[in-house]
Amino acid sequence: MHPRQFxxxxxxxxxxxxxxxxxxxxxxxxxxxxxxxxxxSFEASGVESSVPYESxxxxxxxxxxxxxxxxxxxxxxxxxxKRDLRRYLALLNxxxxxxxxxxxxxxxxxxxxxxxxxxx
Numbered sequence: 799m800h801p802r803q804f805x806x807x808x809x810x811x812x813x814x815x816x817x818x819x820x821x822x823x824x825x826x827x828x829x830x831x832x833x834x835x836x837x838x839s840f841e842a843s844g845v846e847s848s849v850p851y852e853s854x855x856x857x858x859x860x861x862x863x864x865x866x867x868x869x870x871x872x873x874x875x876x877x878x879x880k881r882d883l884r885r886y887l888a889l890l891n892x893x894x895x896x897x898x899x900x901x902x903x904x905x906x907x908x909x910x911x912x913x914x915x916x917x918x
Contacts, residue, residue, distance in 0.1 A: 833866035853894030
């Protein structure tokens with residue numbers, strides 16, 4: 799699968815989940831689950847990591863990783879997590895690039911992950 803096809807298939811559904819979480823209509827667990835679902839779907843899609851990034855793809859992945867990380871009680875209680883997520887939502891809705899200095903990376907294909915070293 800080409801990254802463009804993956805984004806076309808998953809982007810709008812992810813934006814809906816992110817918006818619902820920012821409105822308070824989605825639980826932390828459901829929001830994190832939506833992010834993990836996108837990550838797992840990408841890993842299963844067979845997209846080659848050598849394929850260049852599509853326009854806006856880095857913004858999409860930054861938002862996915864942010865939701866996966868920030869969808870919990872601790873981050874939402876301080877409101878800084880929701881503020882960050884609302885910023886990513888605005889970027890996605892505007893098809894805007896990430897600000898300078900920020901990156902959004904695709905998940906590593908399962909066969910490219912480093913395995914933990916066992917010390918005996």
